[in-house]
Amino acid sequence: MPRMIIDILTGFPEIFSGLVNSSILRNALLQDAVDIWVHNLRHYTSDRHGNIDDAPYGGGAGMVLMAEPVWNALDSLQTIRNAQPTRISMTPQGAKLTQKRVRELCKFEWLIVLCGHYKDVDARIFERDQWTEISIGDYVLSGGEIPAAILVDAVVRLLPGVIGDAQSAESDSFEDGLLDAPYYTRPEEIQGYRVPDTLLSGHHENIRKWRIAQRQERTQERRPDLWQAHLNKSNPSEE
Numbered sequence: 001m002p003r004m005i006i007d008i009l010t011g012f013p014e015i016f017s018g019l020v021n022s023s024i025l026r027n028a029l030l031q032d033a034v035d036i037w038v039h040n041l042r043h044y045t046s047d048r049h050g051n052i053d054d055a056p057y058g059g060g061a062g063m064v065l066m067a068e069p070v071w072n073a074l075d076s077l078q079t080i081r082n083a084q085p086t087r088i089s090m091t092p093q094g095a096k097l098t099q100k101r102v103r104e105l106c107k108f109e110w111l112i113v114l115c116g117h118y119k120d121v122d123a124r125i126f127e128r129d130q131w132t133e134i135s136i137g138d139y140v141l142s143g144g145e146i147p148a149a150i151l152v153d154a155v156v157r158l159l160p161g162v163i164g165d166a167q168s169a170e171s172d173s174f175e176d177g178l179l180d181a182p183y184y185t186r187p188e189e190i191q192g193y194r195v196p197d198t199l200l201s202g203h204h205e206n207i208r209k210w211r212i213a214q215r216q217e218r219t220q221e222r223r224p225d226l227w228q229a230h231l232n233k234s235n236p237s238e239e
């Protein structure tokens with residue numbers, strides 16, 4: 001499979017500088033599983049002062065990211081790369097990011113991720129080209145950079161060869177609609193707290209069953225919404 005390319009468009013590129021040194025992303029870059037390019041939108045404006053935002057027509061608080069720098073960046077990338085990108089804009093108005101959506105995004109060879117950092121971005125950006133608007137949750141951050149970093153991390157760790165043990169990603173929370181089980185590591189006992197006996201038993205079948213039971217119990221307790229969806233999926237007739 002060709003290596004995935006991710007182009008991030010932002011007015012605040014410095015926010016991403018620490019990210020590439022984090023363990024999983026670093027590993028992914030070293031493994032050549034992905035190329036991540038961070039582009040400063042201020043380099044793509046004809047504004048003398050390098051401004052990339054302005055006040056909204058019709059009034060109101062906050063600033064709006066202009067179309068020009070986004071289109072200049074987009075068009076120059078599309079010319080250089082000679083391919084069709086999947087364009088993603090991070091916004092609280094978007095569809096919610098889920099593990100299912102993350103899996104779908106892994107299939108694309110080229111993602112362009114736009115980080116809005118003001119009140120919003122000029123809506124004509126979405127009139128000219130097709131974009132998928134994605135939100136990381138029902139809360140508002142001051143910009144799309146942290147949401148973009150979250151999306152990139154979630155996608156990149158699933159690319160082939162990035163996590164050493166492919167099974168590790170398969171057992172993640174949400175992969176089959178359940179939360180993950182609790183995990184323990186050395187020592188067997190610390191300050192009187194012991195690792196559950198089953199995990200020390202070496203009995204693989206019992207361990208597997210214990211983990212499933214833990215996942216079900218946790219999901220039921222912590223995420224009744226997920227548990228209900230899981231039950232409906234296992235017994236479609238009862239929906």
Ligand code: ADE
Pocket residue numbers: 090091092134135136137138139140141142143144147
């Ligand atoms: N920008 C600001 N808040 C956001 C959110 N919740 N998701 C995605 N982008 C955002």
